[in-house]
Amino acid sequence: MPTSESLIILRDFIYPLLVATAAIWAPLLIGSVILQWWLEYVRKETVAKAKWTMLEIKIPKEVMKSPAALELVLTSMHAETKPPLFTPNVPTKWTKLASEFGKFYAALWLGAWPLWWSLEIASIEGNIYFFARVEPKNRLAVENLFYSQFPQAEITETDDYTKYVPPFKAGNGWDLRGCEYKLKETFDGDKKEAGDKKLKMPVDALPIKTYIEYGLNDAFNLEEEQKIDPLVSLLQVMGALGQGEQAWVQIVIQGSWARFENPNLEKRGEKPFVFWQDVGKYYIDDVILKPWRGFIIKPVPAKAEKKDKLSGEVTQEAQDEVKGVQDTGFKNVPEREKGKLESTERNMQKPGYDTGIRIVYLGYGASFKVGRLGELKGAFKQFNAANLNSFEVTNGTDDGFDFPWQDYKDLRKLNNREKMFKRYVKREFFYPPEMGATLALKKVIDAPLVKGTLKPPEISVLTTEELATIFHFPGTVARTSGLTRVEAQKAEPPSNLPI
Numbered sequence: 001m002p003t004s005e006s007l008i009i010l011r012d013f014i015y016p017l018l019v020a021t022a023a024i025w026a027p028l029l030i031g032s033v034i035l036q037w038w039l040e041y042v043r044k045e046t047v048a049k050a051k052w053t054m055l056e057i058k059i060p061k062e063v064m065k066s067p068a069a070l071e072l073v074l075t076s077m078h079a080e081t082k083p084p085l086f087t088p089n090v091p092t093k094w095t096k097l098a099s100e101f102g103k104f105y106a107a108l109w110l111g112a113w114p115l116w117w118s119l120e121i122a123s124i125e126g127n128i129y130f131f132a133r134v135e136p137k138n139r140l141a142v143e144n145l146f147y148s149q150f151p152q153a154e155i156t157e158t159d160d161y162t163k164y165v166p167p168f169k170a171g172n173g174w175d176l177r178g179c180e181y182k183l184k185e186t187f188d189g190d191k192k193e194a195g196d197k198k199l200k201m202p203v204d205a206l207p208i209k210t211y212i213e214y215g216l217n218d219a220f221n222l223e224e225e226q227k228i229d230p231l232v233s234l235l236q237v238m239g240a241l242g243q244g245e246q247a248w249v250q251i252v253i254q255g256s257w258a259r260f261e262n263p264n265l266e267k268r269g270e271k272p273f274v275f276w277q278d279v280g281k282y283y284i285d286d287v288i289l290k291p292w293r294g295f296i297i298k299p300v301p302a303k304a305e306k307k308d309k310l311s312g313e314v315t316q317e318a319q320d321e322v323k324g325v326q327d328t329g330f331k332n333v334p335e336r337e338k339g340k341l342e343s344t345e346r347n348m349q350k351p352g353y354d355t356g357i358r359i360v361y362l363g364y365g366a367s368f369k370v371g372r373l374g375e376l377k378g379a380f381k382q383f384n385a386a387n388l389n390s391f392e393v394t395n396g397t398d399d400g401f402d403f404p405w406q407d408y409k410d411l412r413k414l415n416n417r418e419k420m421f422k423r424y425v426k427r428e429f430f431y432p433p434e435m436g437a438t439l440a441l442k443k444v445i446d447a448p449l450v451k452g453t454l455k456p457p458e459i460s461v462l463t464t465e466e467l468a469t470i471f472h473f474p475g476t477v478a479r480t481s482g483l484t485r486v487e488a489q490k491a492e493p494p495s496n497l498p499i
Contacts, residue, residue, distance in 0.1 A: 039086055042111030050115055054160050057130045058151035059473040066218075067211040069149040071350075071468035076145050076462065077117075078351040081255040084112040088433065089273045091258045116254040116430045118227075121246075121470045122161050122249040125236035128483045129161070130473070133427065150473065160425075165246065165362060168421035170414050177373040177397055177419040178360040181380065183208070183460035185394035187261030187287050201263050202459035203287075205280025206340070207347040210469040229474050230382035231357035235483060237375045241436035244367025247376060248360045251471055252429045253353040256461050276349050276461040280348045288341050292333045336387060343388055349464040355392070356429030357470075358457075362419060363440070381472060395454045401493045415452035 077414055085092045106112040120131040134142050141157050168176050189201045238247045258275045262268040263282045278358040336385050361373045384390030397416040400409045
């Protein structure tokens, strides 16, 4: 309960001060809210008007190349994202309005927002298809890149397969389960201030178990029966679906940019946000190697003022009295840490994509099987490495409800499933963020009984090597019957045909 003194201060000082200065702070507050809503509106309008092309990629009957071929495609497509002004983690200074008018115009009026593309695998009643969803202006470039590595493939424009399933809602005959993935490993950065908790940082530079660890980079020296392809487990589950069942996997990507808070407290003021490679370097120095760094005390050269005035040489007396600490390097680093160091450094040398991964399983009527999503999740564990990084499930549609009273008549689960379906159809990972004013309004009007538990989608940085591990064209080691391949190889006509 407030004391009488505090009420007097509120009545006689704070309230009159607010009224007297309202002409200053009220327009600023209202203008800030209006700016947030305007930015959100104009950006979403820009994204909603964006055109997309869905390309179906029929893989060759025989794929002799390793996933490194797909990695080359991803490397060629990579470009660093340049987010517009008024984006979180992007410094915006109104003092530069005149010199950077074009950027302000694009951000405030045109609603400039960087788009993305996606790699997708879909199983329609056990028939497996590979897709790439791109902007129409990039179609030719993407086709040429795929053909350069897989000349026997067939790439055709097709409809978005999600349009053949009606929007999910209770009572339409379909049931749905889904989840999203992000990288799991984190570490503690420097404290923000004395007494604050340490900054929890994702260490996306630490890789998952890639095709190189599985030995697929040496595919030419292996028979098909000897190859261990981690993607085969996922394709096997997807190929086992029956009539009325569908499973969709989408990997939405965008060139990574400097969006990570600087883990180094000393440099945070000068450079508040850094790239994922900078976080990786800090992780290597401060987490992997720091416990094994050795030091010895030994003489070091004296300062200039302690040199002999005639000869200019350092006197013996000065050498004896001046001592210092010299780094002797890293001693006795365990093999486990050496392997982690090598994998992390190799990963940091490759282009990185901001990546969002989402899985959806649908079934119509009695065809729906509750355990299917669990099987898909189990297949994704093939990419996890105990000593490196792994995928972590986030935003499960049915997660977080342990007791019946937490979700009356499954209303909150249904809310989650509807949102998950919409997110998948919109490929929603890099959509313009909702501003603070919108979020505050939603908290007020959201009904507690039906309020879902899905959080905003989370993204991680995956390099081209990691992406090529979870999306590539398998060889005949994948004997899944539903895997659609080109029926016959293409060849040039004989030169001696009559004209």
